[in-house]
Amino acid sequence: MSPWQIVFLKEVRENLRDRRTMISTFVYGTLMGPVLFAGLISLVISVQLERAEKPLELPVVGAEHAPNLIAWLKGRGVQIEEAPADAEKAIRTRNEDVILRIPAEYATQWRAGRAATLELIVDRSQQKAEQAVGRAERLIAEYGGTTATQRLVVRGISPEVIQPVLIADVDQSTPQSRGGLLLSMLPYLLILTVFAGGSYLAVDATAGERERQSLEPLLINPVGRGQIMSGKLLATAAFALAALTLSLIAFALTFPFLPVEKLSIAIAMGPLQCAQMFLIVAPLALVGAGLLTSVAAFAKSFREAQTYITLLIILPAIPSMLMAVNPVKPADWMYGVPLISHQLLIEQTVRGETLVPWQLATSIGVTLLVGIIIAMIAARLYHREHLAISA
């Protein structure tokens, strides 16, 4: 057996006996992604469905001033309600999302053919109310538009006079691509799993070993430090891959139970897609293990290493977050940039698109190369004289 194999087997054996590593890798690492994902998706779906399906409840002040408008709104399924005495206060205290006030002069203005003023009392800082406000605004605008058209027709003018431009919305998104939008966070969850899955072992095997005073005796053995580092790094990567595998299995098993069909979108996440995602993300385990081992070797103490690693785990989130907020058009070069390429390839997978072989191969190749370079940096850090000295 090569020295790195001896170190690898010992680290695996020792960590399989460690409850904290096991919880960190296999409970936290594995379930965090699917649970977070299922929770968020369910929340988004239930909120959207609830708001879209419920009839709009619209409290109205001065309904008697505009019986036609009220009748029209009722005809559109709006539940007209008695408004509270102090409308402004009801909005400020968030008891109501939106209140319509019809001023007494409305009728006079209307009959004179002037623009009749309606007041919508709202709180624009209220995210919860956005849906109701938007619906109220659209309905009133539609009423206005209908009335305008009628008035023009009565005067023998074509309604097109006041509609010089017409927008025709031709939506090119497919059910899969709309689902992919919702799934843009999935790549981050998988990448996070790979980083987090090996983090405990990495800190324990280097910073922890030094803190427990066993690194110095270990390094006195007639074995190159690169070999010792490799064994530890590969054990970290193995735990990361185990977490990724279990996480993907959990994704595949829980996904059929998510109420995604209610959003009339299709997301591809069967066994094939999960296997594909494993192939895409697996090379990152080497990068993650290299970074974690480097940080653990660089840090002066166990706690310092843990602090750095908390920050390090946020790193892979940056491209995901940027691309979720500001989607970019995929360009060829992006497949040569780790993390960005993973984001793109996973999104393509869950949208049910066929992966382009050279794109996948480039992503895997570049990621492995970066992983090897980072592993060499970790090896350099292992050769520093004071690595083993804990005092």
Next chain:
Amino acid sequence: MIEIENLKKTFGAVKAVDGVSLRAEDGQITGLLGPNGAGKTTTLRMLYTLMKPEAGHIRVDGIDITKDPDGVRRRLGVLPDARGLYKRLTARENIEYFGRLQGLDEARLKSRTDALIKSLDLSDIASRRTEGFSNGQRVKTAIARALVHDPRNVILDEPTNGLDVMATRTLREFMRGLRAEGRCVLFSSHIMQEVAALCDRIIVIAKGRVVAAGTADELRAQTGEPNLEDAFVKVIGSEEGLSL
């Protein structure tokens, strides 16, 4: 046999080791005595190749440590100042791990591990995880781990530190056993009585330098002090950092 010539190491402005030369012969126990902070641990760390000397030469059985560090490591059994065990592995697994890294084949690994478990009286605890071991049990396991490859030269950095009387006695007996087997034993201590009781030769270190070396009789003669303790204090220049 261990030969050190004019060894130097500085940390920033501090000359931790400033021209140390010494010899430790086979079949002898050589004691490195000095107060805390005298440079004992740093000297030993350079000897067992954990640190690089700034100047000087070290040879183990005639092999220069800079030319063949792995060859030197195979000839050394080291109980360093840091002696942490893997607490989720059993005592036997701890010993076997280092044996495999020393390149022992499985048959020899088993025979050496069994022999050390027997001679260090570890049989009762060999298959227990080392978490919760007493100080003495930990040190004995660490020594077995250090000697699993049957090295000719044994380096022990303050081996009796933190041990109770019984464990200290056992350890001293064990060191005498190593000498009887013809090994070269080099150990450091800041406890005068221990050095006086065990060592064939004593090397006294203070402030990174060797201030005296020889047998107990030679040291008494050199200083003109009939009492060995007074002799130590005289060559070191103060009682600070020493224990009786």
